[in-house]
Every structure is written in C-alpha cells, then in structure tokens.
Amino acid sequence: MGDHEVEALLRVADSCLVLAQRLTGWCGHAPALEEDIALANVALDVLGQARGLLTRAGELEAAGRDEDALAYLRDAPDFRNLLLVEQPNGDFAHTMLRQFLFDAWAVELWPELASSTDPVIAGIAGKAAKEAAYHLRHSAGWVERLGDGTDESHRRMLASLEDLWPYAGEAFLDDDVDRAAAEAGLAPLPSSLLAGWRARVEAVLTESTLPVPPDPWWQRGGRQGRHTEQLTRLLAEMQVVHRAYPGARW
Amino acid sequence: MCTQGLDQPRTLAAEDVSARAEHFEARVAAEDKIEPPDWMPDAYRALLIRQIAQHAHSEIVGMLPEGNWLSRAPSLRRKGILLAKVQDEAGHGLYLYSAAETLGVTRDELVDQLLAGTAKYSSIFNYPTLTWADVGAVGWLVDGAAIMNQVPLCRCSYGPYARAMVRICREESFHQRQGFELLTVLAQGTPAQHAMAQDALDRWWWPAVMMFGPPDSESTHNDRSLRWKVKRFTNDELRQKFVDLTVPQAQFLALTVPDPDLAYDGEHWRFGKPDWSEFKRVVKGDGPCNRERLVARRTAHEDGAWVREAAVAHAAKRVLV
Numbered sequence: 205m206g207d208h209e210v211e212a213l214l215r216v217a218d219s220c221l222v223l224a225q226r227l228t229g230w231c232g233h234a235p236a237l238e239e240d241i242a243l244a245n246v247a248l249d250v251l252g253q254a255r256g257l258l259t260r261a262g263e264l265e266a267a268g269r270d271e272d273a274l275a276y277l278r279d280a281p282d283f284r285n286l287l288l289v290e291q292p293n294g295d296f297a298h299t300m301l302r303q304f305l306f307d308a309w310a311v312e313l314w315p316e317l318a319s320s321t322d323p324v325i326a327g328i329a330g331k332a333a334k335e336a337a338y339h340l341r342h343s344a345g346w347v348e349r350l351g352d353g354t355d356e357s358h359r360r361m362l363a364s365l366e367d368l369w370p371y372a373g374e375a376f377l378d379d380d381v382d383r384a385a386a387e388a389g390l391a392p393l394p395s396s397l398l399a400g401w402r403a404r405v406e407a408v409l410t411e412s413t414l415p416v417p418p419d420p421w422w423q424r425g426g427r428q429g430r431h432t433e434q435l436t437r438l439l440a441e442m443q444v445v446h447r448a449y450p451g452a453r454w
Numbered sequence: 455m456c457t458q459g460l461d462q463p464r465t466l467a468a469e470d471v472s473a474r475a476e477h478f479e480a481r482v483a484a485e486d487k488i489e490p491p492d493w494m495p496d497a498y499r500a501l502l503i504r505q506i507a508q509h510a511h512s513e514i515v516g517m518l519p520e521g522n523w524l525s526r527a528p529s530l531r532r533k534g535i536l537l538a539k540v541q542d543e544a545g546h547g548l549y550l551y552s553a554a555e556t557l558g559v560t561r562d563e564l565v566d567q568l569l570a571g572t573a574k575y576s577s578i579f580n581y582p583t584l585t586w587a588d589v590g591a592v593g594w595l596v597d598g599a600a601i602m603n604q605v606p607l608c609r610c611s612y613g614p615y616a617r618a619m620v621r622i623c624r625e626e627s628f629h630q631r632q633g634f635e636l637l638t639v640l641a642q643g644t645p646a647q648h649a650m651a652q653d654a655l656d657r658w659w660w661p662a663v664m665m666f667g668p669p670d671s672e673s674t675h676n677d678r679s680l681r682w683k684v685k686r687f688t689n690d691e692l693r694q695k696f697v698d699l700t701v702p703q704a705q706f707l708a709l710t711v712p713d714p715d716l717a718y719d720g721e722h723w724r725f726g727k728p729d730w731s732e733f734k735r736v737v738k739g740d741g742p743c744n745r746e747r748l749v750a751r752r753t754a755h756e757d758g759a760w761v762r763e764a765a766v767a768h769a770a771k772r773v774l775v
Contacts (some may be wrong), residue, residue: 221530228524231540232517233750235758237548244541253528272529296761308752352771353764360760389507435482445528445586452644454529 214386217257218285224251321389351412373422508548511575580741588655595631606686
C-alpha cells in the first residue's frame with residue numbers, strides 16, 4: 205500500500221476527527237436539550253468513523269501507529285482534514301451550516317467508499333453511509349428552519365453562509381494523491397462527488413429562502429496539510445493531556 | 455403539557471377528600487402504583503414535582519463538569535465513552551422533565567426555576583473537575599452514590615417516575631463501572647497517573663458521602679417521603695451502604711480514602727463525620743462553581759432563544775402552507 209493511499213484515508217479520517225472535536229463543544233450548551241442529544245450523537249458517529257479510518261490508515265502505513273498515535277502525536281501540518289471542519293462553532297447557524305455542507309459531501313462519499321477495494325474501508329463506509337443520511341436530515345432540517353424562520357435567524361444564516369461558503373468547495377478538488385487512490389479503487393475522485401453535492405445544497409438553500417452564492421475562490425490546502433489559523437489551537441486542546449504524559453496508557 | 459389529574463375539583467367536600475386520601479394511602483401501602491390521572495394529595499404532587507425536577511436539573515447541570523473534559527480526553531476511546539455518558543445524562547434530564555410534566559408542570563416552568571436560582575440541583579456538581587482523573591472519580595463516586603439513591607426509586611409509588619428510573623439506573627450503573635475502569639487504568643499506570651487518581655479521590659470522597667443529604671436527625675423530608683414510598687431508605691442508611699460498597703473498591707485500586715476514622719467493625723465500614731458546614735455552604739450557593747454552573751446554563755438558554763424562536767416560526771409557516 206503506497207503513501208498516497210494512506211494519505212487519502214487520512215483526508216477523510218482527519219475531517220471526521222476534527223469535526224467531532226468541534227461538535228463536542230456544544231455538549232451541555234445547545235439551544236435545547238434535544239439538540240444536546242442530537243449533536244452529541246452526530247459527534248459520536250463521526251468520531252467512530254474517524255477511529256475506524258485512522259486505525260485502518262495506521263495498519264496500511266505499517267509504521268506501528270494506532271488511532272491515538274495518529275490523533276494525538278501529529279502536529280497541524282500532518283493533519284489532512286478539510287478547512288471547513290476546523291472553522292469555529294460560531295453560533296448555532298454556523299455550526300449547522302458547516303454540518304450541512306459536510307453532510308451533503310458525506311452522503312456522496314460514503315456510498316462510494318462502501319465499494320472500496322479495501323474491505324475494511326468498505327465496511328466502515330457501509331455503516332457511515334447510513335449515519336450520514338441521518339445527519340443530513342438533521343442538519344438540512346435546521347438550515348431550512350433557520351433560513352426560513354425569523355428575520356434574525358435568516359440574517360444569521362446569511363452571515364454563516366458568507367463565512368463558510370469559501371470553504372465548501374475544497375472537498376471536490378483533485379490532486380495526485382486523489383488520483384492514485386482512485387486508480388487503486390480505494391476511494392472516489394473528489395471531483396466526481398461535486399454534481400450530487402451541488403444539486404442537494406442548492407435545493408436545500410433554495411427551500412430555506414437562502415441565496416446560492418456564486419462559486420468563489422475555494423479556500424484550499426487542508427488536505428495537503430496547510431491549514432487555517434484555527435487548527436493548531438484546536439489540536440493544542442485536544443492533545444494536551446495525552447502529550448503531557450508520554451507513553452502513558454489511558 | 456399533560457393536564458390529566460389537574461381537573462380534580464379543588465372544592466371537594468371535606469369528607470370526600472378524606473375518603474380519597476384514605477383510598478390513596480391504602481393503595482400506596484399496598485404497593486399499587488399511582489398514575490397521572492389518579493387522585494393524589496396536593497402535598498404528594500408537590501413533593502414529587504420538587505424531587506423529580508431537582509433530579510432532572512442535576513442531570514443537566516451534571517453535564518457541565520464532565521463535559522469540561524470532552525475536548526481533552528486522552529484517547530479517542532475515552533472521548534467516545536465520555537461523550538456517550540454526557541449524552542446519556544441529557545437523555546435522563548429529558549425523561550425526568552417528562553415524568554414531572556405528568557404532574558401538571560411544564561418543562562419551561564421548571565427550567566425557568568433552575569435559571570432563576572430558585573430550584574435546587576445536586577450540590578456535588580458545584581465542585582470543579584480539575585484533572586482527567588476527576589472524570590473517573592465522578593463516574594465511580596458520584597454515579598455510584600446516585601445509584602444508591604436511585605435504585606430504590608425504581609420502586610417509587612409514582613408510576614412515571616419509577617419507570618423512568620429503571621432505564622436511568624441501568625445507564626448509571628454502566629457509567630459507574632466505566633468510571634471505576636478509568637481509575638483502575640490510572641491507579642495501575644505511571645506514578646503520576648496514580649497520584650492523579652489519589653488526588654481525585656481526596657477531593658471527591660467527602661462531597662460524594664454528603665450527596666445523600668443531611669443526617670436523618672436533620673432531614674426535613676424523610677418521614678413523609680418514606681410513608682408515601684417515594685423514598686425507601688433514609689439518607690443515613692443509603693450513606694452507609696455507599697461507604698460499605700465503595701471502601702473495598704478503593705482498596706482494590708490501592709487508593710487511600712481520605713478519612714482517618716474509617717474502620718471496619720466486622721459488619722460495616724464506620725466513617726468520620728462529614729463537614730456539614732461545607733455541605734450547607736455549597737447548597738446555599740457558596741461552592742466553588744455554583745455561579746459558573748448557573749451562568750453556563752443561562753448562557754446556553756439565552757444564546758439559544760433565537761434558535762427556538764426560529765423553529766417555532768418555521769413550524770407555523772409550514773402549517774399555513
């Protein structure tokens with residue numbers, strides 16, 4: 205298994221991990237008790253997806269790194285997550301729009317990964333596809349409620365769209381790593397997921413009385429290890445206990 | 455809101471009230487479950503609303519001290535376990551508010567009381583979680599003490615509360631074991647991890663012992679609660695059971711219980727006198743985190759207001775369509 209394949213796996217795994225880390229921030233602080241439960245549920249699912257893929261990436265890499273070594277002992281430039289998921293929670297509108305843009309990608313990605321030539325990845329993806337379908341129902345429901353709710357919620361959704369839209373397209377930009385993974389039958393080409401994503405996102409935004417912004421310059425680099433300023437702070441918090449006790453078991 | 459049971463005439467003739475009260479007492483004595491539409495004395499209803507609401511608030515406020523470590527859990531497995539646990543607590547809050555609603559109050563009213571500072575919640579959550587070991591100590595000791603209190607509530611005379619408690623107790627018991635397992639790993643880990651576990655026990659032991667409430671000699675609600683089979687054991691009985699069960703577990707962990715008076719008398723672990731002045735101080739609002747916990751709940755509620763309003767507005771638009 206080549207480095208490109210491991211790298212391709214980390215791109216998905218890290219995106220799930222960083223999103224889970226962000227979502228845990230709502231636990232105990234959500235607008236309603238039902239959302240504390242729902243967001244914790246989504247976080248648990250994406251954390252589970254991250255754990256499965258990180259473990260598999262470690263096995264394929266064959267350098268003795270398990271899920272925790274990969275999660276806790278890499279620095280920001282070694283993370284391969286989408287820039288979108290490292291963006292701060294902001295208000296509930298930002299969190300839900302970020303989630304919706306991610307979920308609309310995930311529902312395209314996982315069914316493709318379910319036919320990966322790697323049976324472990326295919327297994328993880330089969331389960332994740334069902335989870336993502338539920339997550340999308342939840343996040344799209346909130347985008348609609350907030351977009352077409354009150355004047356204030358509409359205004360907040362517009363602000364979140366302005367902030368997050370430039371990060372939405374990175375998931376569909378191909379590079380050599382993606383092409384190698386696609387050739388090996390391990391993962392779909394990112395660009396192949398764009399049409400489905402776009403159709404879904406446009407439909408939900410329209411239903412939500414929100415504009416579909418024109419394609420901007422898509423901010424990019426997360427999948428190659430060049431992140432926004434947000435990631436190092438997120439990792440510093442996530443990794444602090446693990447790194448303070450080198451070699452300890454937990 | 456469930457209004458069953460609320461439409462009972464408030465102006466029943468004195469002899470009718472007395473006949474109904476007699477029938478109610480007989481049913482409770484016969485271990486019959488009282489259900490929402492049944493007649494019940496006003497004081498029984500008030501007692502249950504107070505207790506169930508306090509319990510629900512404790513679950514919700516209890517999410518905060520453990521939630522404090524979600525972002526820093528030192529392994530992904532532990533992060534998942536902790537997240538699932540805190541999520542369970544939100545679920546417990548939800549069932550309990552629902553159980554309270556069957557008595558004729560709304561969740562909104564109860565939440566308003568919590569945010570206004572007029573309702574109580576378990577005082578233990580006014581202590582801070584200072585290290586990762588505290589997550590284990592809260593599971594082992596706080597959930598352990600909660601189970602002692604709550605298992606008898608599965609037989610509580612009020613049906614909806616008793617049934618909610620069955621599921622809650624199953625989950626709490628799982629949490630208690632997870633906390634103990636977390637501490638086992640620390641206690642058997644590096645010297646620094648062992649010290650972290652001991653420090654957590656040092657700080658959480660006495661607050662956990664005091665979770666059962668004031669001594670029986672000073673408890674104001676014991677008698678009526680016991681007669682109506684809301685409670686089954688007194689505060690002191692439950693406290694002793696907790697200490698008897700927990701001390702051997704501490705020994706297994708090779709951790710020292712911070713009580714120089716602790717001694718086995720052949721039947722029970724006899725323990726020293728808790729610092730009840732500390733207990734009273736924390737209940738009255740001067741614990742280390744009382745203010746912070748309420749501020750966190752108020753902030754979540756206020757920051758979420760526009761979201762809840764939008765959801766209602768959206769639902770109304772959909773009905774019109």
